[in-house]
Amino acid sequence: MFGGFGKNNDRNNEPQTLSQAMQPDNPPRKGGGGGSLSNFDPEGLERAAKAMRELDKSRNATKAFEVIKTQEATKQHESAAKRAEMEAYSQQQRAQNIEREAEEARKTLDAQTQHERHRAEYQDELERKRQVDMLNAQKYMQEEQLKKQEEMAARQEEMRRKTAQYEAELKTKTEIAKAKAQSEGKIRQERENHDLILQKLRMEAAEQRDTVLKAVSDGGKMLGEGLASYLDDKDKLRNTALTITGIAIGIYSAKTGIGIGGRFVEARLGKPSLVRDTSRMTFSHLARHPITSMKRILGVGKNEQDALKGIVLEKGLDTQLRQIATSTAYTKKNRAPFRHLLLHGPPGTGKTMFARGLAQHSGLDYAILTGGDIAPLGRDAVTELHKLFDWAKTSRRGLLLFVDEADAFLQSREVSKISEDQRNALNAFLYRTGTESDQFMMVYASNQPSQFDPAVLDRVDEMVEFDLPGPEERKSMVVMYIDQYLLKPPGRWAKPVQTEDIGEAEIEQVVKETEGFSGRAISKLAIAWQAAAYGNEGAVLDRETFFKTVELHKKSMSTKDLWLEESKARAKMLTADA
Structure with a gap:
């Protein structure tokens, strides 16, 4: 009954529904002026008509048609399900693509951010390195400039010393030659005029003898006559009394003036009781060593001494102290205010030796006192301190005042229990050292600088630590x-x-x-x-x-x-x- 329909299906190699069989393979297109019939296949239409006739003759035509409709609807549903499934799959693929694109965009953004961060870090590192290199270059240039200045100053000082030495040698030779020429000329003149000189001396002696005899004779006459006239004249006697009184007053005034002058000279040349040792001239030193004292006053044999002569120190400390010595010497030459130093460290490490060498190197006088000598003075400590600083200001060359064991005297007023006299002495010391001075330089030495009064530490301009030698x-x-x-x-x-x-x-x-x-x-x-x-x-x-x-x-x-x-x-x- 469905033989023709089945053969058709075999011919087309795929099952066809009734509606599909009835439809031409190439339907005409709309809007084409009736369309083109060049591709029309009449055999399909004939087969469809034949299948319809056979189907109509069949008893089960209605059922077959229903089955065909059901199959067609099922296929349509399956096709719709597939389309929906494909649509869902397409939506899923689009969603996945969007997620993948978002993930790729996020990764790209992270990579860009990390790259920018690395780039910023690298640029920052380059900038820091450039700044460090610039600072190192500036430091190197400053050190080189300072080194050149020091070398130039050393060369100038060496040239000055050589020039002064040459001038002194030349002057000495000139004076020796002059004295020799004068002595030889005088000797020659004495030898040539020996006879004339003897005759002249004889004539002068005879004339002098006659003159003396005549003067004695005339003097005796005048003295007798004058004494007689003087005793008879009351006005002359009164004037004589007044003259003697004036002479007595003059002698008393001279004696008093000499005492005042002596005290003034003592203030200039005398040594205060607090000073243990000093390089300044004193009466005792002048009396014991007159030749050395005169040479020192006249500046004979004066040579500049190395500030660290006989002192062995670590290299860094040696360089620092030499720089301090050089700056102190130029401070004195330029009459600038001195900087006060604090030398601290264990005993026996060279603090006192450096203070002496610093004074001699810079051309200053030095004076050494200890902090333990001030406390026993009691109420007199304030007076002695004022005398000390007044004496220091009279130094013509400037004075380096070295206070050894300074912590024994300059202890903190807030922590240590000190007496009223010690407090007054400390206040007097702080008053005399409160302002910068171009007349004296303070150098403190201590084994325990932490005990210093804060006001004393405030007056310290530079601290140097002397450690035990390596x-x-x-x-x-x-x-x-x-x-x-x-x-x-x-x-x-x-x-x-x-x-x-x-x-x-x-x-x-x-x-x-x-x-x-x-x-x-x-x-x-x-x-x-x-x-x-x-x-x-x-x-x-x-x-x-x-x-x-x-x-x-x-x-x-x-x-x-x-x-x-x-x-x-x-x-x-x-x-x-x-």
């Missing part, structure tokens, strides 16, 4: 003091010490064993070596005595340190009880 400095000190006290001892009659089996290795061993020694302790060790050598016949120092002396010296130092700690503990207990 291995290299100790080695230099050992070699220097061995040469100074053993090989070339001071004194005209001192006998040099002969060393046996003492070489570089022994000196290195001593350097290791003197860890914690100060410069003063090493100098005392060298003196102990000298004493040990002089205790032997022939002044010989062998290796055994060399190291034995080191051990004894270390033991003595340990005992001293123990006593010092016990003393500090007792002082602390007494302070706590008070």
Whole structure:
């Protein structure tokens, strides 16, 4: 019944519905003026008509048609479901594409942000590096300029010294030649005029004898006549009395003036009681050493001394102190206000030696006092301090006032319990040092600078720490003091010490064993070596005595340190009880 329809399906290789079979393969297009029939296939229409006729003849035509409609509707539903599924899949793909695009955009944005951050960091690093390089370059240029200035100043100073030396030598030669020529001319003249001079002397002697005799005769006559006339004249007697009274008054006035002048000179040349040592001229020094004093007054043999002569220090500290010495010397030459220094560190590290060398290098006078001398003065401390600073201002060259153990006097008024006299003395000291001065320079030395009064620290312009010497400095000190006290001892009659089996290795061993020694302790060790050598016949120092002396010296130092700690503990207990 459906044979024709089935054959048609086989021919087309795919199932077709009735409506599909009835539709032509190439339907005409709309809007084409009736369309083109060149592609029209009449066989399909014939097959459809044939299938319709056979279907109409069948008894189950209605059912078949319903089945066909159902199949067609099912296929349409399936096609709609597929279209919906494809639409959903397309929407899902679009959503996924959007998500992927958003993720790619986010990654791209993150990459751009990270790149910008890296770029900014790199630029910042380059800028910092450029700034550091610029600062280093500026620092290098400043150091080079300062070095050139120092070298120029040193060259100028050397030229000045050479010029002054040449002028002095030339002047000396000229004076010697002049004196020699004058003496030779005078001798020649005396020899040539010997006879004339003798005749002249004889004539002068005869004339003088006659003159004296005549004067004695006339004087006797005049004296007798004058005395008689004087005694008869009352006015002359009255005038004589007045003259004698005036002479007495003049003598008394002269005596009083000499006393005042002496006190004035004493204020200029005398030494205040607080000063332990000074390079200024005093009456006692003038009396004991007149020749040296006159040379010093006239400036004969005056040479500039190295501020660090005989002092061994760490390289950085050495450079800092030399710069301070140079600046102080030029400050004095330019009459600028002096800068006050604080030298702090363990005892025996060269603070006092540097203060003396600084004064001599810069051309200043120096005066040394200790803080422990002020407290026992009591009420007189204020007066003595004023005398000290008045005396300091009279120095023609300027004065470097070195206060050793300054913490004993300049303790904090807020922490330490000090007496009223000490407080007044401290206030007087602060008053005299409160303003800058081009007449004196203060240098403080202390082992405990933390105890200073804040007002004293405010007056300090620069602080320098003297630490214990390191291995290299100790080695230099050992070699220097061995040469100074053993090989070339001071004194005209001192006998040099002969060393046996003492070489570089022994000196290195001593350097290791003197860890914690100060410069003063090493100098005392060298003196102990000298004493040990002089205790032997022939002044010989062998290796055994060399190291034995080191051990004894270390033991003595340990005992001293123990006593010092016990003393500090007792002082602390007494302070706590008070």
